[in-house]
Amino acid sequence: MAKNSANGEHQATKKPPPTPSPLRFSKFFQPNMRILVTGGAGFIGSHLVDKLMENEKNEVIVADNYFTGSKDNLKKWIGHPRFELIRHDVTEPLLVEVDQIYHLACPASPIFYKYNPVKTIKTNVIGTLNMLGLAKRVGARILLTSTSEVYGDPLVHPQPESYWGNVNPIGVRSCYDEGKRVAETLMFDYHRQHGIEIRIARIFNTYGPRMNIDDGRVVSNFIAQALRDEPLTVQLPGTQTRSFCYVSDMVDGLIRLMEGEHTGPINIGNPGEFTMIELAETVKELINPNIEIKMVENTPDDPRQRKPDITTAKELLGWEPKVKLRDGLPLMEEDFRLRLGVSKKE
Ligand SMILES: NC(=O)c1ccc[n+]([C@@H]2O[C@H](COP(=O)([O-])OP(=O)(O)OC[C@H]3O[C@@H](n4cnc5c(N)ncnc54)[C@H](O)[C@@H]3O)[C@@H](O)[C@H]2O)c1
Numbered sequence: 475m476a477k478n479s480a481n482g483e484h485q486a487t488k489k490p491p492p493t494p495s496p497l498r499f500s501k502f503f504q505p506n507m508r509i510l511v512t513g514g515a516g517f518i519g520s521h522l523v524d525k526l527m528e529n530e531k532n533e534v535i536v537a538d539n540y541f542t543g544s545k546d547n548l549k550k551w552i553g554h555p556r557f558e559l560i561r562h563d564v565t566e567p568l569l570v571e572v573d574q575i576y577h578l579a580c581p582a583s584p585i586f587y588k589y590n591p592v593k594t595i596k597t598n599v600i601g602t603l604n605m606l607g608l609a610k611r612v613g614a615r616i617l618l619t620s621t622s623e624v625y626g627d628p629l630v631h632p633q634p635e636s637y638w639g640n641v642n643p644i645g646v647r648s649c650y651d652e653g654k655r656v657a658e659t660l661m662f663d664y665h666r667q668h669g670i671e672i673r674i675a676r677i678f679n680t681y682g683p684r685m686n687i688d689d690g691r692v693v694s695n696f697i698a699q700a701l702r703d704e705p706l707t708v709q710l711p712g713t714q715t716r717s718f719c720y721v722s723d724m725v726d727g728l729i730r731l732m733e734g735e736h737t738g739p740i741n742i743g744n745p746g747e748f749t750m751i752e753l754a755e756t757v758k759e760l761i762n763p764n765i766e767i768k769m770v771e772n773t774p775d776d777p778r779q780r781k782p783d784i785t786t787a788k789e790l791l792g793w794e795p796k797v798k799l800r801d802g803l804p805l806m807e808e809d810f811r812l813r814l815g816v817s818k819k820e
Pocket residue numbers: 512513514515516517518519537538539540541542543544562563564565577578579580581582583597601619620621622676677678679680681
């Protein structure tokens with residue numbers, strides 16, 4: 475068992491970080507916090523950018539290759555003096571002077587991460603190496619958005635951070651879940667070997683406005699299907715469970731982790747657990763009671779259960795989610811209605 479890693483006990487021999495720019499000590503220059511968000515044009519990333527931009531002391535730089543993200547998600551910030559957007563693939567090195575790095579860049583929906591698995595694993599491994607190299611060079615603190623998928627098809631339920639997981643290393647999901655596991659390893663090796671300040675969030679299924687309409691993940695699929703009067707496609711057996719976190723809660727957890735004193739890994743997710751049949755029934759009840767629920771084939775290695783143990787997040791970050799599924803779904807419905815051009819029937 476890992477020795478309580480969530481308590482930040484992996485301190486090891488620390489080298490001092492590089493000396494900050496002389497401007498940092500200038501009496502006349504009050505520098506802002508310069509923050510890089512990789513994958514900031516995506517779903518969680520763009521909500522994180524919105525929150526970071528609310529603080530006038532923050533300058534935000536987004537680096538994204540637009541594989542699953544879009545400039546549209548950031549349109550309100552383009553042209554803002556504290557905001558910069560760079561088309562950049564994290565598998566290539568990046569040199570920017572920053573104080574913090576939120577490293578999110580990686581396709582997250584299974585249909586997208588399986589589309590080009592070699593690219594997905596390169597994004598996780600080479601992309602994380604590049605961002606760690608940057609953190610080392612400029613002395614930045616770096617937060618990795620890891621995933622509940624590091625627990626694979628978990629044999630321990632709910633999943634605490636101390637659980638090492640049950641992952642198929644050669645399956646069709648491995649490019650993502652093994653990729654994230656290696657990314658976590660790299661984070662800790664840079665921390666132990668080079669004294670880099672790291673933070674690791676293990677994110678559980680997150681949903682909310684701005685998800686791609688055809689993203690392929692279950693909540694966006696069901697809402698889009700309900701609004702298009704199409705059957706809700708529950709993949710067999712339908713008894714598999716997930717725990718869904720609303721995006722504003724997620725962003726709050728990520729910022730607390732970055733600003734706090736603990737390396738993690740820390741689970742960030744909502745412990746409310748639902749079977750996929752229950753989720754379909756809830757969407758049907760809330761959005762379109764006339765819709766059919768259809769059972770369809772599943773894909774290999776689909777985890778049968780998933781629920782975060784968030785004791786660590788509560789204790790170390792003072793964080794817990796506030797938005798219940800029944801309250802979050804209508805907020806997402808509103809956004810999907812606008813984008814699909816489907817108005818509510820009176
Ligand atoms: N949403 C979830 O339920 C969830 C759960 C666990 C972990 N995560 C993690 O959170 C992060 C964000 O997820 P999301 O749901 O917002 O996904 P998303 O697909 O909406 O966003 C990912 C962003 O990364 C960009 N990107 C992908 N590959 C890149 C590359 N090589 N270089 C630069 N940019 C690249 C995409 O264009 C996109 O803007 C990911 O790291 C994901 O693994 C998400």
